[in-house]
Amino acid sequence: SIAGGDEAPKKKKILVLGGDGFCGWPTSLHLSDAGHDVTIVDNLSRRNIDTELGCDSLTPISHPEVRLAAWEELTGKKIGFESIDVAEDYDRLAALIDKERPDAIVHFAEQRAAPYSQKGEKQKRYTVDNNVRGTHNVLTAVVEADCCAHLVHLGTMGVYGYGTSGGEIPEGYIDVVLPGGREAKILHPAYPGSVYHTTKCLDALLFQFYNKNDGLRITDLHQGIVWGTNTKLTAMDDRLLNRFDYDGDYGTVLNRFLMQAALGVPLTVYGTGGQTRAFIHISDTAKCIELAINNPPQVGQPVEIFNQVAETRRVRDIADKISSMSNVPARFLPNPRQEAAENELDVSNRKFRSLGFEPTLLDDALFDEVQLVARKYKDRCIQTKILPASFWNRKRAIECKETTA
Numbered sequence: 001s002i003a004g005g006d007e008a009p010k011k012k013k014i015l016v017l018g019g020d021g022f023c024g025w026p027t028s029l030h031l032s033d034a035g036h037d038v039t040i041v042d043n044l045s046r047r048n049i050d051t052e053l054g055c056d057s058l059t060p061i062s063h064p065e066v067r068l069a070a071w072e073e074l075t076g077k078k079i080g081f082e083s084i085d086v087a088e089d090y091d092r093l094a095a096l097i098d099k100e101r102p103d104a105i106v107h108f109a110e111q112r113a114a115p116y117s118q119k120g121e122k123q124k125r126y127t128v129d130n131n132v133r134g135t136h137n138v139l140t141a142v143v144e145a146d147c148c149a150h151l152v153h154l155g156t157m158g159v160y161g162y163g164t165s166g167g168e169i170p171e172g173y174i175d176v177v178l179p180g181g182r183e184a185k186i187l188h189p190a191y192p193g194s195v196y197h198t199t200k201c202l203d204a205l206l207f208q209f210y211n212k213n214d215g216l217r218i219t220d221l222h223q224g225i226v227w228g229t230n231t232k233l234t235a236m237d238d239r240l241l242n243r244f245d246y247d248g249d250y251g252t253v254l255n256r257f258l259m260q261a262a263l264g265v266p267l268t269v270y271g272t273g274g275q276t277r278a279f280i281h282i283s284d285t286a287k288c289i290e291l292a293i294n295n296p297p298q299v300g301q302p303v304e305i306f307n308q309v310a311e312t313r314r315v316r317d318i319a320d321k322i323s324s325m326s327n328v329p330a331r332f333l334p335n336p337r338q339e340a341a342e343n344e345l346d347v348s349n350r351k352f353r354s355l356g357f358e359p360t361l362l363d364d365a366l367f368d369e370v371q372l373v374a375r376k377y378k379d380r381c382i383q384t385k386i387l388p389a390s391f392w393n394r395k396r397a398i399e400c401k402e403t404t405a
């Protein structure tokens, strides 16, 4: 059950791990704007990976110090910043949690690109080490500090797998009859489709254990693909701009298509484009996280799981829509990924809806905002970074390289 009734929204002390990233930055501003006392914890690894990949956000993003000073100058509100590697600097993370005793910890601080996680042995190992270790460090630090922080983790719809369930995907749990006849509610089976998605499944088991063993209050948000760039807060000033990933590793499908349309580059549809996925706008990401923070699970309640999605769409339908708006054709590429060519996807988002979430839909004209941003910064695009650059296995790599050579 969603136990919001007895805990009315109040000013909370919130740590936002990964608060310099694409979802974390607008969420930090949203929470600060709502009156919460926010501190960002980030090791800037995402900015370093840009350097490693020879690519950059399409939008010019300011250094965290500049961003935070601009926010204070414009609103009078202060957001703290701690440069801590959640996976590597356990002692500093634990000391921060012990000192601050936050009411809530929002955990975005993971390597989040499926293609990057499949790129090679270095990236596979980094993704597992960074994500699983980071999550476990946070859990251990909360237990050791004996603080009652509510952990709100950004998980993924990808933990359920695509095309495997046949019916509506529930919010986290399914009812089963175990061998011997006992009825039980268990986590939905995990069907990850990349090393990255696998780390989110491993996170879920860590949450289940720490919830059961130590009584931690945890909400896991199974989020769909986030699209859009700016929220009304990041659009207030150029120094607050949010990042826009467009490259083959970090760019996600809808933003990539909108950017490609703005540049007149054929839309990169992988395979038949029959993949159906869940989507949510960046403004709704921030609003849903606020709803989750304001509605923590009760002590003793199992891990709360919400599906953080607005709607589901098929990749080729999105390409058709953007093609007809822009007159830029789609280009069907051999799929660099190992995934079902076609799948249906029906997802419940009843819990957020019951808390008042009114999702922004793809038809709501926000495409214009993304395309305006893409057009404004199109000279920053390195066109050679648009094609896929990571392959799920050797067979996929050979097929793709032969076609795109």
Ligand code: NAD
Pocket: 017, 018, 019, 020, 021, 022, 023, 024, 041, 042, 043, 044, 045, 046, 047, 084, 085, 086, 087, 088, 107, 108, 109, 110, 111, 112, 130, 134, 154, 155, 156, 157, 223, 224, 225, 226, 227, 252
């Ligand atoms: P992002 O890469 O833009 O942001 C992640 C942030 O975490 C970066 O600023 C990075 O520097 C930081 N970080 C990573 N490892 C860290 C560590 N060990 N210590 C400290 N900081 C660290 O990613 P995003 O798109 O903002 O995604 C945030 C979270 O939301 C991720 O966990 C991701 O799995 C989840 N999510 C994202 C999407 C999406 O479409 N972007 C969809 C569903 C779920």
Ligand code: USQ
Pocket: 112, 113, 114, 115, 155, 156, 157, 158, 159, 223, 224, 225, 226, 250, 251, 252, 253, 254, 256, 268, 269, 270, 271, 273, 275, 277, 278, 315, 335, 337, 339
């Ligand atoms: N795709 C294309 N063309 C492209 C890019 C992608 O056809 O140019 C296809 C992919 O093959 C895939 C689908 O679009 O079938 C989605 O790919 P994506 O890169 O937009 O999203 P994904 O890899 O699933 O990952 C993103 C985020 C990740 C988050 C996940 C939510 O990077 O952090 O967990 O979305 S979900 O997909 O619901 O699991």
